[in-house]
Amino acid sequence: MEQKTIKNVFSLYDSSDFVQKLIVNFKNNPQTKVNIKGFLGSGLSILAGHLYDRVARPTVLIFDDKEEAAYFLNDLETLFDREQVLFFPSSYKRPYVVEDVNNANVVVRTEVLNALSHSKRPKIVVTYAEALLEKVVTKKALSSNTLKVKVGNDLGIDFLTEVLTSYHFHRVDFVSEPGEFSIRGGIIDVFSFSNEHPYRISLFGDEVETIRTFDIENQLSIATTKEITIIPNLENKSIDEKRESFLQYIPKDSLIIAKNISVLAKQINRNFEQAEEAFSQLTGEIKQAEPEKLFLNQNAFLHQVSEFGLIELAPIPYFETVEVIESPFKPQPTFNKQFELLIDDLNELKNDGFKNALICSNENQIRRFEEIFEDIGKEVSYIPVLGSIYQGFIDDEIKLACYTDHQIFGRYHKFNVRNSFTKKEAITLKEINSLQVGDYVTHIDYGIGKFAGLVRLNNNGVMQESIKLIYQNNDILYVNIHSLHKIAKFRGKDGVEPKVSKIGSPAWKNLKNKTKAKVKEIAFDLIKLYAKRRTRKGFAYSPDTYLQNELEASFIYEDTPDQFKATQDVKADMESDRPMDRLVCGDVGFGKTEVAIRAAMKAAVDGKQVAVLVPTTILAFQHFKTFSERLRDLPVKVAYINRFVTGKRKSEILAGLKSGQVDILIGTHQLVNPKIEYKDLGLLIVDEEHKFGVGVKDKLKTLRENIDTLTLTATPIPRTLQFSLMAARDLSVIKTPPPNRQPVDTNLVGFNEEVFRDAIMYEMQRGGQVYIVHNRVQSLKDIAGMVQRLVPDARVATGHGQMEGKALEAVLLDFIDGRYDVFVSTTIIESGLDVPNANTILINDAQNFGLADLHQMRGRVGRSNRKAFCYLVAPPLSVLTDEARKRLQAIEQFSDLGSGFNIAMKDLEIRGAGNLLGAEQTGFMMDIGFETYQKILNEAIEELKETDFKDLFEDQQTDKTKSYVSDVQIDSDLQIQIPDEYIESSEERLLLYKELADIETETDLQTFKNNLIDRFGKMPEEAENLLMSIQLKWISKKLGLERIVMKKGILLAYFVNKPQSEFYQSEEFRLILNYVQNNAKNISFKEKSPKKGEEFPSLFLRFEHIKTVKEALDNLQNLLIH
Template sequence: MTKSSLQQLYAQSPQLGKLRNFICQNHPNIALNGLSGSAISFVTSAIFNETDRPFLVVLSDKEEAAYVLNDLEQLINETDVLFYPGSYRRPYQIEETDNANVLLRAEVLNRINSRKKPAVIVTYPDALFEKVVTRKELTKNTLKINQSDTLSLDFLNEVLFEYHFKRVDFVTEPGEFSVRGGILDVFSFSHDEPYRIEFFGDEVESIRTFDVETQLSTNKVSRIRIIPNVENKHLNETRESFLKYISTDTVIFLKNPELIYSRIDLFFEKAKKTFGELDSEIKHSEPEELFTNSDLLKEQLATFTMAIIGGFGHMPNSENVDFNTTPQPSFNKKFDLLIANLNDNNDKGYENYIFCSSDVQTKRFHDIFDEVDENVHYKTKVFPLYQGFVDHDLKLACYTDHQIFERYHKFHLRNGYAKKQAITLKDLNKLEVGDYVTHIDHGIGKFGGLQKIDVEGKKQEAIKLMYGERDILYVSIHSLHKISKYNGKDGAVPKIYKLGSAAWKKLKQKTKSRVKKIAFDLIKVYAKRRLDKGFQYAPDSYLQLELEASFIYEDTPDQSTATEDIKKDMESERPMDRLVCGDVGFGKTEVAIRAAFKPAVNGKHVPVLVPTTI
């Protein structure tokens, strides 16, 4: 049974038919009773696919919201599921917003404003607590640019300054723009990649997105919207609750409403306290203008079709939809308990599904169960589900691998901007004039800053490097791969030669000769080792698989690769010669434990060397 057939099973259930009717009739209060674990995600996705209305799903906190978001992204088309986070790094920190979160919030507002097809928006109290700019203000502060439009660069420059964008040499984060000749680079708050707009005179010739790290184009687009930082609390725009911004046709799913209201009131009290401690000489907006309290939230929620999740008893003044699900049982990593439970379910007519985070985990289950002589009734699916559950009406048992093994289950938030934090251009901007840098062709020089130079009558940005006897080299920003920060002995001042000198060439040649000699010696050693035969370990056993599955954290891709390579070496008849390197806290010990366990189950001893200090 596939994910879609599981959804279909829910879509055909009597409870979904009842819920669909209540939503179509716009009942203000619907109580969804008896939903456990990720049954919430299956029900939400099934009913969303059955109705042509936008959904807002409000969970208790960011972590739960992120997990449910990941479930829904796999059950619904990913482009139709959006995450609406709070804009602060911590629950309440007005002065320090997180640009990655601001991008996600702006994307949601932009999607609602563009009136595209309905979407599921997943959020939590911290995000609803903050008011947003009105639709009218957002439309007024949105700059739309289409290919072939006639616009002057001076006009765009002026508009971007009005939007509080910062003009820089190279854009590296949202809210920045740069102008180079007839090219405008701008990083809007509504997209996780910046735009490069090329002009032919005053005509927009092409629009492309580009990677800030490589400066290479990624996609060509015909129209864009440039949105400023809509979460800037120092702006004077009129603000309103997020519930006033969304369509009145939206169906709102609320989990544990009382907890949500109390959390919002807690934030509001903190906001009032902080406001009272602010500098009275500077005019600040009142908390009521920037934030929402629970009374306002309750008043606005009353105007929507609302479904309350989490109740296990009938709610007064509500239309009740009763489900019969229970949480996944706890097995305490004991496979005999798991096998007994799966077979007992099968005897009662239940279908057993184990949802795994990866193909590796699926294979582990198959191998572990194959070692047992009993016939185990189950099916596996590669689908990292948040929480397992048993649906007694549909006779369905959905278990998760991470709960069986008591492993930590990670959520994943789309964050294209954050992955580009440590970039070449940003590092370059951090260099101070006078810092030593190395150019692969010309050797060590001093960084002289970013300069604008004339190249065939056009102004271009270049990096200025200073060499011996006052020689200067200008390097194009497209040749950044040839430059690196100088790394030498601490405190030692490197020798700087003049440009064109044979000294750097000789030094490179000398280094190459030394490297060749070392390589030759190593080849001789390895050739000799290749002829020797070592102990060949057996493939992974049941015990090895059970040990590896019991680690509480999921392996990173690098850990998986390192473990796989080590095992390949150990299962070969050639002596192993491998060194695993990694920074502190990057998971070397977990790889070492896996490697050490293999000799132990093959009847060998394993010496463990530890540092003298910990």
């Protein structure tokens, strides 16, 4: 079937009388005013696109709110180039509140003004009422505040610095947000308010040699350009420039398309009144302009909009002298995921002479329709269209039906607005990983110390950079930058300071050995169970059936690649004849339960029973609701038991289980009770296994050996641990959120009764429920009382961990069942509670929670198709600690699961590892630090693979290239470092040293070099030496060398100090012997008596006349080649 695009659909409207008539009207009379009555849907985007294209005038679409504007913006972006379609947002949340200004939006607004001033080609602008409210600077003011820079210009650093300072730009080390610039040698980085990315200007003398845009996250170049404009923050209310409304700024021949003039006027009036109220309450030194100067009022809006050609889309037009036209469009029907109805509808339309287009957001969706139609086995007439529009429609005039996949499947359709960047105040992963003076670190050989910065030490007359660590009794350890891989930032329990080690004491070594022994025990048991299972025969399930496909097609979200892979992995395990034992790990709401439901369905179709084991009564009830809802239309019987299910009902369920009438049973620990009889249990699904007691876990071990087991966990497992555990368990990680999940609208607010009242009333008006988290049991009732006073109609419940178990469960079940509107509780809701109808959460004293806790609590809302809200209630930012402020801003800004999610995951990884390996192991992690623990665990598992379980992992061992040395020490009097003159910031140098220490391939080393040159210019010799020293280490490992000394023109290369090492029987050593014999003039073998603490003498090679790192590298490479 031939596939089309949205542009093909667009071109069909060349033959539409409705569209062509409007084009003619506006060509003949630019001041034409028309009102279109009736539904348009995404037909509006097609209409606006044709008018813009054919009338060739600037076109401005004005919507009621940002969300609707964003949807139509996305529609238009599928029809035109990105440069032609502009989005004009508002720049803040509340007028006159400085910290509420969104610099990303200021940049986008300035980009639009700049484009409208300088572009020769008309543009389409999409905006909304709130954005129109704010006035903009005039074209004259914009021009006088613009600096143009071209390649070849003679400018010079002093001139640029002077101009940028006069524009109120701030000089920083590294540019991260608009209004900043930095200077490094002949490179100037500047973030103008006129572009979504900052610019990097390279000077040769005073001449501009190159201009590039770069990414603020990694500071690397994106693209080159010949000419740029640098514009300051013209939205700054304290800049005393004349302002005008956006409608006065746009060209006079623009065509305005407005949703509803009356509604827009009311919104503008309401916002203007809010601005007046905010202005009247202002106090402080900074003089602010009056609202009339900064904002548009209702009367001015109505007068200005009347001066343009206009299309209004209102039931009753605002202007009397307009032509009213009926829309030929009708909305896409609802099919409630009943595909038979869809087929009948499409065939009926075909018989009436319609063309049918199914608009699918990706190739997978197109295939999904093909599979569903094929399974149903009916002929169906449609054209697949690859693309995405907001709302499907039927056009009676040109006989076209456009149906969208997201409406057919009942999925949320996500809009995308290009956000230039996020504020730098938020904490970043880079900050979390970077070392600050005073941070605790672990050195693999010496233990836990405090980081005291980078220092330069004299080595044979040469100043070299080292890391200073402070241990017990203020003992100091200097660590060469070549040994940086031995140091890791200490990650243990939040707020708990570790015990600093004593240099020279055996305590650290003993602790490491004890940890390793215990870790080995656990790893041994895990691998033994894995090996046992591999030898057993299990039930092999048959391939997918029509019922399985129908279930998967009815999933309201689109599978993420991770989720799809996890599903495929589980099915492959079930179809093999070995018992499955797979762990599926993924964050709350990432689709683990859906994977479990699909596995359960697969088992039930083959006549096997499924037990779903969960740790709490509440979870049992929730899973029962979810499983029942998903399997509602399929021939599968789902039941659940918990302590509330008693007497006759329980007996019926257990009888049904024994007879085979019950296919899927969900429950708590009772499910593994030997008294419960299954007719034919085939699959066990365990949710959050770590929450069960030892007794249940022991029973699970016995069960696991013979039946398929699928375990789900929401706490993430660190990447390094994932690889280790693959030796003992099959693992699927779901790390991407569903693409169609609405991000939770997250707002940082002060404690204010109005906020509570408005949030609760809004949620209740749309039939939803509200969580309020207040983490103090003693004042929980006060908050509940306040809610009752503010919203008398609200049904309010309270809950906390000190309540009697049954009472708490009863309250929670009533809330899940919708018997309460507001649930005021402590953090007991943090994980496991799933109430799709609760979509607002207020977290009081949010500054007192860690990132992971905030992330998990926010994860309680936004679990359905409805927009969700999270209010972080905290004191003003100015009174919070730096860390608390950054934490809250990270959660507020990263509401769509970006970097903030990764940061929260860092916190949670320690919990995840502990949950998986047990409480005792968590203790070890806290004692020696998480990074060191991971290293020890990896070592233990590798050793077990090579000894006790050598046969089991034979295939893996052959793949490895033999490495006789684990670490190479370099000692030199040469300049091998990043000089201060090249990179001033010691923090940045340390980050780069750390990055370099982790590099393992030639490709990554070359990328690192290119990036360094891109950011800082040509590399000095010392930095070149540093990069070559990494290659020197790699070659040394292959040659069995564990120490390299380069001093006074002599190179000493020490072999591995273990005579029993396999290296001395290897081919590599034989070749080295031959080479040395043939080149005895320059190289000689030497032996050195053992030092104190060494058992054996050292064998080494001595090379004469080695004055550079490059010469050392070339000589060792010769050994390798020959």
